[in-house]
Amino acid sequence: MYNDILLFNCTIAHALINCHKNTLTEEEAVRLLEPIPGRDYRYIISENYQNIYYTAAENEIIDIAVQNIQNLPLNQQACAYYVLFQSCMIKRPFNLFHRNNLNLRTNFTSAKFGNKVTWEQSFKDLFVKFTRELNEFQPDEDCNYTISNQSALNCQLRADLVYIDTPYFSKANKGTITYHNRYHFLEGLMHYGDIIPAINFNKVNREINIGCNREFEQRGTYLDELESLIRIHQDSIIALSYTTEGYPDVETIRNIIARYKPNTQVYSLGKHSFALNRHNAERCEVLILGR
Ligand SMILES: C[S@@+](CC[C@H](N)C(=O)[O-])C[C@H]1O[C@@H](n2cnc3c(N)ncnc32)[C@H](O)[C@@H]1O
Structure with missing residues (x-):
């Protein structure tokens, strides 16, 4: 699924x-x-x-x-x-x-x-x-x-193991670029006939307002939303991808999962910098597993 x-x-x-x-x-x-x-x-x-x-x-x-x-x-x-x-x-x-x-x-x-x-x-x-x-x-x-094409908090699907990979906030960069900002053009192409009334002409990149959502996209509400998601799936094994350069830090995320899954561990998957972004050279990918 x-x-x-x-x-x-x-x-x-x-x-x-x-x-x-x-x-x-x-x-x-x-x-x-x-x-x-x-x-x-x-x-x-x-x-x-x-x-x-x-x-x-x-x-x-x-x-x-x-x-x-x-x-x-x-x-x-x-x-x-x-x-x-x-x-x-x-x-x-x-x-x-x-x-x-x-x-x-x-x-x-x-x-x-x-x-x-x-x-x-x-x-x-x-x-x-x-x-x-x-x-x-x-x-x-x-x-x-x-x-399924749902907000994660509305999705009714349940599974033995739930793999979660939410948007990340960068520790270093306090910008507010969402997934929608980054990829709105492709979402627009999926709704080709609806593009024109959805174009935001006030923005220089002419963002297409289809599929916008604030869930998991704001620093202030992220932790509460993540906890809600973990609570929904507390009877499943949780596998969550995260990064050492993410905000909040890995330990905070681990502690949230540990509230619901007593055996929660962090596995380092090694360095994984993004192409073209040398500031991320020390970035490690981690998998947080809650059983
Ligand atoms: C870090 S990416 C996951 C990438 C994916 N694991 C992969 O390897 O291609 C985060 C994903 O979460 C999706 N997303 C953002 N907010 C969401 C929400 N509220 N509910 C469900 N999915 C959401 C985004 O569209 C994006 O595809």
Whole structure:
């Protein structure tokens, strides 16, 4: 079972765990980039996101690909969204959508800088690459794992073991960027026809207000929300991913789980810095296990 509040993540999960290999072939994926003759297309991204995240030619490809994907059967749709989302993310500086920094990409001229090469790969090449990767990873047969698109505190699913990986706050950076700020554009693409009334034109990155949520996203309420979540699943084994650079610290999180699970231990999974972020060099990933 999988649960996430953002539909685009649930769609990625569906493609990865429920769809069999070659649900979408490389040829089928590449065809999604071309308009179907005789069909009328809308150009919502082209018309509302000039010079924000992608070039004009790329915006047009995104408009066409999304509308072609909407016509596919459900499992193929999930695979195609997966491929589109990976391609959209890899073309973005820092893989995110919280800033309108297309210029960082287009003004960067050094051919030696690896990201420049990645950013400028064509959607066609990226679609081939990510479809191939997906087909290598997927199971041989379709599966029917439950995918749920709920706030974690409303999710009714129960399991023997519950793996929790909430958003993190950084100890060092007091910013308030939420998951929604970072990935709103992909959530918007899942709701293509609803994008225009949801665009926040007061924000320079034209954030799309679909799927916003404050739960687990505010320092002041995080611990209470985490405790509520642990309480809901107190009869299950709890496995929670965390980081030594997170706020609150690992010991505080461990103590909350220990209130409900007498045998609670922290396992270090070693250093795990984020790419492009040297300040995180000492960051260790931990797994807190409550039994
Ligand atoms: C640190 S990420 C988890 C990443 C995931 N474990 C993986 O490896 O891809 C946190 C996830 O929590 C989701 N999320 C944020 N608030 C949530 C909420 N209230 N209920 C359910 N999911 C939420 C975000 O959409 C995001 O996918």
